[in-house]
Amino acid sequence: MSFPHPELPIGSFIAVICLLVCLPSHIRVRNVASTSLNLWLCIVCIINVVNSFVWANDMIVRIPVWCDISTKFIIASNLGLPAAAFSICRFLCDVAKPNAGEQTKEQKRRRALVEIFLCWGQPAIIMALHYIVQGHRFDIYEYIGCQPDFYVSWASLFIISFPPLVYCFGTFFYAGFALWYFLQRRLQFDELLYLRHPGMTTNRYLRLMVVATAEMIWGTPWYLFVLVANISEQPGLQPWVSWEYVHYDWQRVGQIPLSLMSPTERSTRLALWWTVPVSGYLFFVFFGFSEQAMKDYRYYFRLFRIRVLRQDPRLWVRCHD
Template identity: 40%
Template structure:
């Protein structure tokens, strides 16, 4: 029904890998987590769109068990990563950060790893509390996680992304306030704090984080609103009652699904590719990225094609990449 789903998801998964090398070298955990979760989710969406393009058969059940949990984790991981970026931007722009050393960077990496990977894993585990049955299979979309819609489900599944998005916007506002207060001497301030950021990279990261969070907040709020008007909130009674038919797999054929629900599925599906393309637009097409591509092209010419290249054409260094050190 939607032949564009698979190619768009797979293209998005491949495009997000463009920024992986230099962020890996710089050890930027928050941006690496964005790459990881966006890649995994787009890959899942692409495979699901191929396998369940016109059916709702239970073809690869173990795949669905794993991927539905990863989707739950990814819903939290994106705002969590943007929160870490905004916290770092606010800290860099404030007077509290006199300078950055290896110990400070290591502590930040540990904190970001706990938030960007530990928190999603925790939510994935807690989701089992409100997982009324195994999963759903939706025609054209594939496997999707299920939630027993209750107050506990709202607190476990929907509330964390909303709170993380709001916190990110608060830290982004504080970072912008610090920037406006010292906008004239901001470049010198970054040099003083030994940050690898430049003014342009700083603003690019902030704008990317704000756009991602506004987008994430709007979509999560929409999903919660739509679920609220579609399904009445049920009481979370007992564990045995909620999980009484846990092995059940519900299937949704398009022909038997209400149009408003199909529209909601369609809107929510696009959130991941759209978030990916926003991320790639900010990191893969800037001046810094073009310098990296030029360096890779020169390496290919000199190493693979064995061509002689003027040394002036190979100028540029990896230290100019948009990192968060």
């Protein structure tokens, strides 16, 4: 089996590894928003690995159930990713604002529940609502694999296109205030964070703010590009005639060879595919070399030497003495 574009599965697989390396430290501090951002990126990258491997040379309908499930997760991730970035900056803003105090256990629990709803509940709702504007079952693109379809209309704008943009701009809003609060009290910021949120350091605060903002700076233009392209391309925004009209021949599977697309269309489709792996690399750049990540690397390396290589830890002490 030949791979005309081996960089697609390889690039996404590397992103999965980078994201999994960062995941334990976010789970350990019980930060729902940053963990959710990591998980959504990881889920989409895993989908990309499978899709670009299975459909490396053709558009044959091989695993329809996989496509049914994966395309729903792709739709959900379009909201889950900006919602997670929004939740990160909202949390940072609440922690640093002048009149904030130390959060009680009840407040932390309430905040975690809100973030779970924003990062996972709403995407699940969008998954279900997608069926309203799902013109046919799914599309399969050569090299890229299964992709969701939707009937471009006013309904799809409000269900699919607008909600992610609301969270993107909300992220910039909260990130701006979080940065302003930091600059106002930067000399005492470590002490302030320790009093209000033990375990949070200035370094981690800035990393979270920068990664959430960077992900949206990278992602927002693509959301806008897809929105404008869907409206401007023929047939563009279509009227909502009826439920039966939209879902006519719903079981159909679109099979699109990239080789028959124009060079611009082909480049655009491949560029859109790379947005999530690149987001995974950005996440790793900000968290893969943090102090906590380095501790995790040393711990897992030590575990590997003990469990796999069967080395005696006492020998390491003697070697260093």
